[in-house]
Amino acid sequence: MSQKVKIIECPRDAMQGIKTFIPTDAKVVYLQSLLKCGFDTIDIGSFVSPKAIPQMVDTAEVLSKLDFSETNSKFSVIVANVRGAQDAVVHEQVDYLGFPFSISENFQMRNTHKTIAQSVKTLDEILNIADAANKKVITYISMGFGNPYGDPWNVDVVGEWTEKLAAMGVKILSLSDTIGSSTPENIEYLFSNLIPKYPDVEFGAHLHTTPTKWMEKVDAAYTSGCRRFDGAIQGFGGCPMAKDELTGNMPTENMLSYFTTNKVDSGVNWMVFEAAFNKATELFSTYHD
Numbered sequence: 001m002s003q004k005v006k007i008i009e010c011p012r013d014a015m016q017g018i019k020t021f022i023p024t025d026a027k028v029v030y031l032q033s034l035l036k037c038g039f040d041t042i043d044i045g046s047f048v049s050p051k052a053i054p055q056m057v058d059t060a061e062v063l064s065k066l067d068f069s070e071t072n073s074k075f076s077v078i079v080a081n082v083r084g085a086q087d088a089v090v091h092e093q094v095d096y097l098g099f100p101f102s103i104s105e106n107f108q109m110r111n112t113h114k115t116i117a118q119s120v121k122t123l124d125e126i127l128n129i130a131d132a133a134n135k136k137v138i139t140y141i142s143m144g145f146g147n148p149y150g151d152p153w154n155v156d157v158v159g160e161w162t163e164k165l166a167a168m169g170v171k172i173l174s175l176s177d178t179i180g181s182s183t184p185e186n187i188e189y190l191f192s193n194l195i196p197k198y199p200d201v202e203f204g205a206h207l208h209t210t211p212t213k214w215m216e217k218v219d220a221a222y223t224s225g226c227r228r229f230d231g232a233i234q235g236f237g238g239c240p241m242a243k244d245e246l247t248g249n250m251p252t253e254n255m256l257s258y259f260t261t262n263k264v265d266s267g268v269n270w271m272v273f274e275a276a277f278n279k280a281t282e283l284f285s286t287y288h289d
Helices: 011-015 024-034 059-065 082-089 105-112 116-132 155-168 184-197 214-223 252-261 270-286
Strands: 006-009 041-047 074-079 096-102 136-142 172-176 202-206 228-231
Touching (some): 011 024, 041 096, 074 082, 096 116, 096 172, 116 155, 136 155, 155 172, 172 228, 184 202, 184 214, 214 252, 228 252
Parallel strands (some): 006 228, 041 074, 096 136
């Protein structure tokens, strides 16, 4: 397999919208099963207001209970403000701070209670905090493929924001299909145009999908040059701040099947993954909305 992709597993995204609190020890058991799968990165929790995302209030405790001794994966957490970034960087295991940056003014207010202008300032501060702590920042362009709130959206708006964020020093930019509105056409257009234009930026695809649309989305992103893919086992979860009619996360097992079929190296050990898949079934059949 000559081609390689990075698979980012997102248990944080899978769990965060579940209203029943998942006990810390149950989270630890599940997350521990993911550590040996071979994922490039695991999106493991968040340092945000407990009022906003109560499910993630125990991220610091979860990190303290996991055994990181036999994993090669890196770890990311979501932060929404400067305080969250400061809380996150003290944890040695955290490699990346993920910041949700929406190009929809309405969604940015709904998600972080900030305007886009305020969010630009916050992101700049977070980049400095991360740099000082030898961490990296993943900037998620929320509503990267359209939005339902009536804000102006087209591929040029995404391009303009990519230019601004790259100029600020953003090195990892994940286009997020927050409400499942992406099509193969706009996925292909964005990645095939942005990736060559910004060679210093690593672009990722955080795609949400319905069960019948996943393959065309993954294929469009991969054939357009994207090599970084977010997913969640069995497609659990989504963004609790988006509209209620959510499509699910991109199922990791579907992506792995696609890449295996196309002889692309994902770095994931299928046998270990199968055990984690079973753990996911166990956890999410017990704790769900």
